[in-house]
Amino acid sequence: MARQIGYAPLRSVLPVRVLDGYGRDRAPARLDALVIENERVRATVLPGLGGRLYSLLHKPTGRELLYRNPVFQPADFALAGAWFSGGVEWNLGATGHWALTCAPLHAARVPAPDGGEMLRLWEWERLRDLPFQIDLWLPADSDFLYAGIRVRNPHDRTVPAYWWSNVAVPETEDTRVLAPADAAWHFGHTRALSHVPVPGGADGPEHPDGARDITYTTRAEHAADYFFDIPAGQRRWTTALDGTGRGLVHTSTDLLRGRKLFLWGRGRGGRRWQEWLTEPGTGGYLEIQAGLARTQLEHLPMAAGSAFSWLEAYGPLDADPALVHGADWAAARAEAGRSLEAALPRATVEAAYDRWLGVADAEPGEALATGSGWGALEVQRGRHRLPGTPFPAGTLGEDQKPWLELLLAGVFPRPPLDAAPGPCPVSPEWRDLLESADTYPGNEWFRDYHLGIAQWAAGDRAQAVRNWERSLAAHPSPWTLRALAVADADAGETKRAADKYLAAYDCLRATFLDRAAWTEDTARAAR
Structure with missing residues (x-):
């Protein structure tokens, strides 16, 4: 038990993003539900909420x-x-x-x-x-x-x-x-x-x-x-x-x-x-x-x-x-x-x-709900054979698109204009791809930002900070400033962290104001 308690504790929740966009205001809502039943029992499952029974x-x-x-x-x-x-x-x-x-x-x-x-x-x-x-x-x-x-x-x-x-x-x-x-x-x-x-x-x-x-x-x-x-x-x-x-x-x-x-x-x-x-x-x-x-x-x-x-x-x-x-x-x-x-x-x-x-490998029939495209991306990368659990290419979406480009072309793509960076894979295999990836002239800052995230998730926090500092020097970005603020807070440097959070907010607001795209929703997200 002692060995297993000390084995591989989670360092962070990366690459998953925190879900905190909820409140206490309640209203009637519809949830997708799937029902299994026989003559004696009825089971109701919520596929959109983690498959909750x-x-x-x-x-x-x-x-x-x-x-x-x-x-x-x-x-x-x-x-x-x-x-x-x-x-x-x-x-x-x-x-x-x-x-x-x-x-x-x-x-x-x-x-x-x-x-x-x-x-x-x-x-x-x-x-x-x-x-x-x-x-x-x-x-x-x-x-x-x-x-x-x-x-x-x-x-x-x-x-x-x-x-x-x-x-x-x-x-x-x-x-x-x-x-x-x-x-x-x-x-x-x-x-x-x-x-x-x-x-x-x-x-x-x-x-x-x-x-x-x-x-x-x-x-x-x-x-x-x-x-x-x-x-x-x-x-x-x-x-x-x-x-x-x-x-x-x-x-x-x-x-x-x-x-x-x-x-x-x-x-x-x-x-x-x-x-x-x-x-x-x-x-x-x-x-x-x-x-x-x-x-x-x-x-x-x-x-x-x-x-x-x-x-x-x-x-x-x-x-x-x-x-x-x-x-x-x-x-x-x-x-x-x-x-x-x-x-x-x-x-x-x-x-x-x-x-x-005997039926665990049976291929699914009629699709009843669709999950994310991350499995399809991983199957593309690793050429995994997973009988019974298909991850078809048709489930790949916008979140996976830049990573598919990196995988197929070996080039890290440019960011979409004025949009927040999407989710970032952080496994050792993706980290290796990022470290060896080419990119477009002037886009090195964007690659270094994502490489820093992968290194932070792996526990190499000093190298992550170096990549974020290099990214920031090449191109001021609210996302990189925020990452450096998180690093300062983790190191106990609360004043420096607060200063960087404020700088990230100001940078984000200036960026969106320049494009007349600042909205209350954007402001709320920034805060």
């Missing part, structure tokens, strides 16, 4: 198994800024809510293992440059939604990998979270990792978050993470059950080894965040989560040319309330485990995973 309705009982937020209210929680609560969020990349949580994914119909249809979601994750797919389907007459997930490393180098599936479920005063563990790793407001007993109990020691029994989340004072320490060989599962013994259960094949409970706590801060993320009168939520590592502080080395794949299952669980809410923790979790085995045997999940592998 928004709703999982159990038809026979009319129960909504997930916490379904009635509003889309972003807050600054994700690696790329905007994040919203509710449903099942997929997280690939690095510790934190992934950069695609408010971004569109590709989506299409694909043949399912049982001969029906499944929904495939896929994209190219840019923080670690990893393509992935999520295949969702409901076998006939099943109460469980399956999610077949695969992450591939198409490169000739080892890449750090991270995955957690975050499942938001309704929280009530009598909700209890159960998992096959007697201990957990606690990470809370002290920012320290400690090993604690589960569940604790009225006569046991108080946990760092102020709770004595962590399995009842409304009894804790502070927000906290608990990573369950599940013994080797045990089936991987977590469930959140209300006072009647009903709720959602999540299980998977064994590669997805980690299990976590996240709670907001009953303190003022946790209550305020729950209110901030939704609307008055909406109930609270907690999260049960599952990941590749034991904790979310870890990243795993993913060998060149390798893939991680596994199967998850989401569905209803009914257990004896007297047992699951009893004082005997061993009996409580044994009852939950027995109920899960009766509803969805472990062998059934393993068999479903084996069948899914």
